[in-house]
Amino acid sequence: MDAIFVTEQLLNGLAYGFMLFLLAAGLTLVFGIMDTMNLAHGSLYMAGAYVAARVHDSSGQFVLAVLVAVGVTVCVAAVLEVLIMRRLYRRDHLAQVLATFGLILIADDAVKALWGPSPIMAPTPAALAGPVHLMDGLPYSSYRLLLIGVGVLVAVGLYWLVNRTRMGMLVRAGAADRQMAEFMGVRVGRVFSFVFLLGAALAALAGALMGPVSAVQIGMGEAILIPALVVIVIGGVGSVRGAFVASLLVGLIDTSGRAFLPPLLREVLSPSLAADVGPALASISMYALMAVVLTLKPAGLFPARA
Amino acid sequence: MTTVDCSDEMSPRALRGGAHGRLGTWLPWGVLLALAVFPLLAPLLEMEYYVGFVRRALIVMIAATSLNFIAGVGGMVALGHAGFIGVGAYGVVALVDAGVGSAWLAWGGGMLAAALAAAVIGVVSLRTREVYFLMITLAFAQMLYYLAVSLRTYGGDDGYGLYVPLSLGAGVDALAHGFYWVVLALAALVFAFGSRLAVSRFGHALKGIRDNETRMVALGYPVFRIKLAAFVGAGAVAGLAGAMLASHNAYVSPSLMHWTESATLLVMVVLGGLGRRWGAPLGVALWLVLTEVLKLYTDYWHWPMGVLLLLVVFLAPRGLAGLLDRRGA
Amino acid sequence: MSGGQALFHTEALVKRFGGLLATDHVSLSVEAGEIHALIGPNGAGKSTLVNLISGLLPADAGRIVLDGVELTGMAPHQRVRAGLSRCFQVTSVFRGETVRDNLLLAAQAHAGSSFRFLSRRAGEQALMERALVLAERVGLGEVLDEQAGALPHGVQRKLDVALALAARPRLLLLDEPMAGMGPEDSQRMVALIESLRAETAILLIEHDMDAVFQLADRVSVLVYGRVLTSGDAAHVKGHPEVQAVYLGSEEAEGDVEGAVKGNLKGERA
Numbered sequence: 001m002d003a004i005f006v007t008e009q010l011l012n013g014l015a016y017g018f019m020l021f022l023l024a025a026g027l028t029l030v031f032g033i034m035d036t037m038n039l040a041h042g043s044l045y046m047a048g049a050y051v052a053a054r055v056h057d058s059s060g061q062f063v064l065a066v067l068v069a070v071g072v073t074v075c076v077a078a079v080l081e082v083l084i085m086r087r088l089y090r091r092d093h094l095a096q097v098l099a100t101f102g103l104i105l106i107a108d109d110a111v112k113a114l115w116g117p118s119p120i121m122a123p124t125p126a127a128l129a130g131p132v133h134l135m136d137g138l139p140y141s142s143y144r145l146l147l148i149g150v151g152v153l154v155a156v157g158l159y160w161l162v163n164r165t166r167m168g169m170l171v172r173a174g175a176a177d178r179q180m181a182e183f184m185g186v187r188v189g190r191v192f193s194f195v196f197l198l199g200a201a202l203a204a205l206a207g208a209l210m211g212p213v214s215a216v217q218i219g220m221g222e223a224i225l226i227p228a229l230v231v232i233v234i235g236g237v238g239s240v241r242g243a244f245v246a247s248l249l250v251g252l253i254d255t256s257g258r259a260f261l262p263p264l265l266r267e268v269l270s271p272s273l274a275a276d277v278g279p280a281l282a283s284i285s286m287y288a289l290m291a292v293v294l295t296l297k298p299a300g301l302f303p304a305r306a
Numbered sequence: 307m308t309t310v311d312c313s314d315e316m317s318p319r320a321l322r323g324g325a326h327g328r329l330g331t332w333l334p335w336g337v338l339l340a341l342a343v344f345p346l347l348a349p350l351l352e353m354e355y356y357v358g359f360v361r362r363a364l365i366v367m368i369a370a371t372s373l374n375f376i377a378g379v380g381g382m383v384a385l386g387h388a389g390f391i392g393v394g395a396y397g398v399v400a401l402v403d404a405g406v407g408s409a410w411l412a413w414g415g416g417m418l419a420a421a422l423a424a425a426v427i428g429v430v431s432l433r434t435r436e437v438y439f440l441m442i443t444l445a446f447a448q449m450l451y452y453l454a455v456s457l458r459t460y461g462g463d464d465g466y467g468l469y470v471p472l473s474l475g476a477g478v479d480a481l482a483h484g485f486y487w488v489v490l491a492l493a494a495l496v497f498a499f500g501s502r503l504a505v506s507r508f509g510h511a512l513k514g515i516r517d518n519e520t521r522m523v524a525l526g527y528p529v530f531r532i533k534l535a536a537f538v539g540a541g542a543v544a545g546l547a548g549a550m551l552a553s554h555n556a557y558v559s560p561s562l563m564h565w566t567e568s569a570t571l572l573v574m575v576v577l578g579g580l581g582r583r584w585g586a587p588l589g590v591a592l593w594l595v596l597t598e599v600l601k602l603y604t605d606y607w608h609w610p611m612g613v614l615l616l617l618v619v620f621l622a623p624r625g626l627a628g629l630l631d632r633r634g635a
Numbered sequence: 636m637s638g639g640q641a642l643f644h645t646e647a648l649v650k651r652f653g654g655l656l657a658t659d660h661v662s663l664s665v666e667a668g669e670i671h672a673l674i675g676p677n678g679a680g681k682s683t684l685v686n687l688i689s690g691l692l693p694a695d696a697g698r699i700v701l702d703g704v705e706l707t708g709m710a711p712h713q714r715v716r717a718g719l720s721r722c723f724q725v726t727s728v729f730r731g732e733t734v735r736d737n738l739l740l741a742a743q744a745h746a747g748s749s750f751r752f753l754s755r756r757a758g759e760q761a762l763m764e765r766a767l768v769l770a771e772r773v774g775l776g777e778v779l780d781e782q783a784g785a786l787p788h789g790v791q792r793k794l795d796v797a798l799a800l801a802a803r804p805r806l807l808l809l810d811e812p813m814a815g816m817g818p819e820d821s822q823r824m825v826a827l828i829e830s831l832r833a834e835t836a837i838l839l840i841e842h843d844m845d846a847v848f849q850l851a852d853r854v855s856v857l858v859y860g861r862v863l864t865s866g867d868a869a870h871v872k873g874h875p876e877v878q879a880v881y882l883g884s885e886e887a888e889g890d891v892e893g894a895v896k897g898n899l900k901g902e903r904a
Contacts, residue, residue: 037437087620093437094383095619098576101569102615109609117605226448226565233441272458280456287445291430294438499752507743507751514729514740521727524689526715526744526802535750 004138009259010252015144015213017251018151022206023224024231024243025158026199032238032304033174034089034192039100040080041203041228042221043107047073048204049211049220050115053122056211062125069208070201077200081193089192108218117218122211147209154202155244162240171195176238176304227254230286234293236300245301250286257282337587338494345483361486362554363594364493369547370575370586371500372540377572378581379504380536381516382432385440385568386447389427390420390541392454392563394548399466399558409472409488413549420545421538423450428537432530444565454560465559472553489550496543501583512536577618579625588626640703642667642836643719643806648687648697650680650860657683659860660697663838665806670828670837672847674871675857676880681840682724684857685810688838689721690714702805715744718805722795724814724840730784734775737783737794738766741801765801773797773827789820796827800834807835813843825849848872856880 027041048069056065084103088096124143131139162168170191173181182188207220214220231250235242262278269277293301341364345357369391376382397416406412431442460466478484503509511532514522522529552558561567570593578589596614600607622629641664650658657680665671675681686692688699690711699706706714729737739756742765743749756762770776773793778786783794792812799807809828813821825846831837841847847854848868855865856877864874871877 031437084616091619091623093440094576094580095623098573098615099619101573102612102619105608105612105615109606109612113606222566226444229441230445233438237437276456276458276462280452283452283455284449287449290445291442294434294442295430298434298438502755503752505755505757506753507749507756510736510740510743510756511749517729517731518727520691521723521729521798522740523691523711524715524721524723524727525741525798526712526720527749528712532749 005259007138008140009255011140011148012144012259013252013255014248015147015151015251016255017248018148018155019206019210020224020227020231020251021151021244021247022154022202022209023228024235024247025154025240026195026202027228028232028235028238028240028243029171029195030199031232033171033195035093036085036089037093037096037100038085038199039097039225040103040107040221041199042223042225043104044073044077044200044203044221045207045210045224046107046111046218046221047076048207049122049216050111050120050207051204052208053120053211053216054115056123056125057121062127066205066208070204073204073207074197074201077197078193081196085196086189086192104222107221111218119215119217122216124212143212147213150205150209154205158240167191167194172304227286230290232300234290234300236303238304239300239302242300242302242304250289253285253289254282257285334494334497338490341490342487345486357483357486358554359594359598361489362551363590364489365547365550365554366571366574366594367587367590368493368496368550369544370571370578370590371496372543372547373571374575374578374580374582374586375500375503376536376540377575378585379509379516380512380533382533382537383440383572384431384443384537385565385572386427386443386445387540387544387571388563388565388567389443389447389450390424390544391548391551391567392447392450392558392560393420393423394545395552395558395562396454396457396460396548397545398472398549398552399460399468402468402470402472407470407473409474409553412472413546413553416549416552417542417545420548421542423545424538424541425534428534428541432533432537444568447563447568448565451560451563451565454563460558463560465557465561468552468556468558471556485553489554492546492550497587500586504583508532508535573615577615577625579627579631582625582627582631584627584630585625588630592626641665642669643701643838644699645688646698646700648684648699649695650683650687650692651695657860658687658694661857661860661862663855663862663865665836665838666852667805667836668832669852670832670839670850672839672841672851672854673857674841674844674847674854675863679857680860681857682810683860685721685724685808685840689719689808715802715804718802719808720799720802720804720806721808722792722799722810722812724810726788726791726795728783728791728794728798730782732783733780734770734783734786734794735766735779738769738775738797738801739763741798742766742769745802769797769801772800774823789816789823792816792820792824793827796824800831804835807831807837809837809839809841811840811842813841813846821846 023041023045027038030036030038030041051072052065052069055068056062059065080103084099088099091099128143128146130142132142132145134140160168162171170181171194173184174188174191174195227250231246232243234250235244235246258279261282262274265274265278265281297303341360344360348354348357369387373384373387376384394413394416397419398412401412401415406415427443427446431439431446434442454460455463473479474484474488478488481487511522511527514525514527515529515533519529548562551562574589574593575585576589577592578587579585593611597607597611600610618625624631644662644664646662647660648658648662649656649660659680661684663671663673673681673684683692687694688706690706690709690713694707697707701714701717701719704717706717706719709717729740732740739762742762743756746762746765767776767779770779773796775790775793775797778790783791786794792814796809796812799809812824812828816824821843828837828839828846828850839847839850851868853865854868854871856863856871856874858880863876863880864871866874
């Protein structure tokens, strides 16, 4: 375990964390402002990944693939918003969980019908296939650097949107106190649609970008939904800043755990025990983090609600 | 914030009206009778395969009833209940490995292990509410899942077989459908106990906590202890289901505890009618039968179930039991 | 009024929210059989104080003693068992249940353990009777089978008080029982509270000055979390600082001017 390995893993953690942020930001805004639990958010991520992979595969153009993926997913999300989500905004959480779980089931079969039950290949764009030499002796995947770059851009963009634009102000008002915002004349319906579609776009972007580095398969949405939910709980529901901090934390802890725990444990435990316990500990690390945060700050790190 | 219909309870009174009052009393016995003779009639109907199916459904119903109690009556919507099922199952495996041969002892041990897990998890989780409670119970179940995956002695991800069936006692073992009838009897007991519990002092206190916890504290109720007792009890019953599942499948694996199992269990309960007497049986029956039938005809059986969920959320929000209730009243 | 143990007293209660000193070393006492009213402008910290006494908020410093028993540090439900009961400023009842079921729930808390799993509560005659008695006590006998959430505001507040009475308290905390009530309902509530004097000592938080001066043996004035002064009605009415506080605040002007200028049964605006 040398410095290069450690740096590499930390950068991997950042990349994963930023992608989680793309997902968590939308999820936390929808939950914070519309008080709506949307489990199908992961399915939007999956849609982005599949569309991007297929378009990239047939056209060879990565940027086009990402744009098409985001565009298609936002269209699907718009239909979803009008048909289903609008009717869920005023229902209780359990009804929302049930309905969006149903959407997951429908989405999984839709994907299976369109692209088959097996995982599909999402190739890394040729231009980014090679490593970048960050320092002497530190080659790093240029594609993952792109993930980090996009993540930073999105974070800055969201910060500007939420803190410096009128829409962002409306969004913050809605997150802090929805009823009051309504009384003040905010066109709540429009804000809701905007937030939902923005979330969908970000999720699709994350899916499109994650395709080359993870498996594009049915069930990938559910798999990333759980870490995303953990992130928004740690960060504080409704807070984009909280989602940012928590995503990076979870990304780093999860990746570092998987990379560093097994070798560390091998130093102190028997090899067979280390091989058993290492991965398990790594997997539960983000849950342990959540439990610790909730014990100290029951409403998350940066609760948005007053 | 969960808008559970509190005017309907898990009691015979829930099926209102004269005719339904009588229906409420003899229906459980009728169902019990039908299920009891089913294995004997099955060969005649060429449904012998389905005896195992019904047995599994009954076991799942036991777990669902315990979840329905804490979530519906108690307002504690947990997303980690499958964790206790898993603990019960693995408890049986551990005891069998240690030489236990009696089903009663092994299942009892599994129940105890699940109760202990529920006590620890409950003490930590029950201080939270709503979505935080949902997430924390999910987190603990995932921890149990990964723990099971890491247990190489029990096969880790591959799971572990129970090669020698447990004994239910000489007389019962001799019967072809002994295990089935034991499961049925226990399911009936759990159903009856759940119904009675809902109208007992404990049940009323739990409902009060669900509806207005602050007032319950101000009235002098030891609210935390009541919630914990309910949570541990439900965990134990789920553990029993897990233990029986281990015997039924002659196999355990970590997938028993995956969060999708917890989610499906919750979905079944809400489908049937959260907090209602027949919520768990109806929900489990509907879900398992439908998926089984669909799988016979198509690979694409997920989307019809998804559509069903949407229909229930928008057209029958009180679940199947609520729908039937309204029709009768 | 120190020396000679009062039934209930607090000593230098303190509560801070960040930089705000919401409760500033409050020492109060209530004698057995007494109705002690606590008045003060909005934001004075009356609700905070009630929550400190009932235990819903932990105090940063100070003591609370009821009937010789140290309540400080006790969990809220234990304080109820020690003889302290409260009703709520914003009506807090079980809206989906009937009045009878509301009262049964309150009675159940003080008639043995709630860890009974097998017998139907509906069969417990003693509980049923207790619920009936409570209902009659506050005048809810006619509405026993109505759904609590569907009742008019004034009736719901009576239920709120009835729920608090189920504990047979030694000290009853009434948090603005007259809140949102019209003149007729208020008078009925005043009569009810007066009739409770024999059963329990009362700490009454109220804005309605007419009611306060009709009922209270002693009045304490809370301003900015501190007890400004304490004494009988005449003392408080005549106190220059109290007059300044109240005449300065717009919302209380109409009610209080009349009362402060010695016009007990003065015309209310």
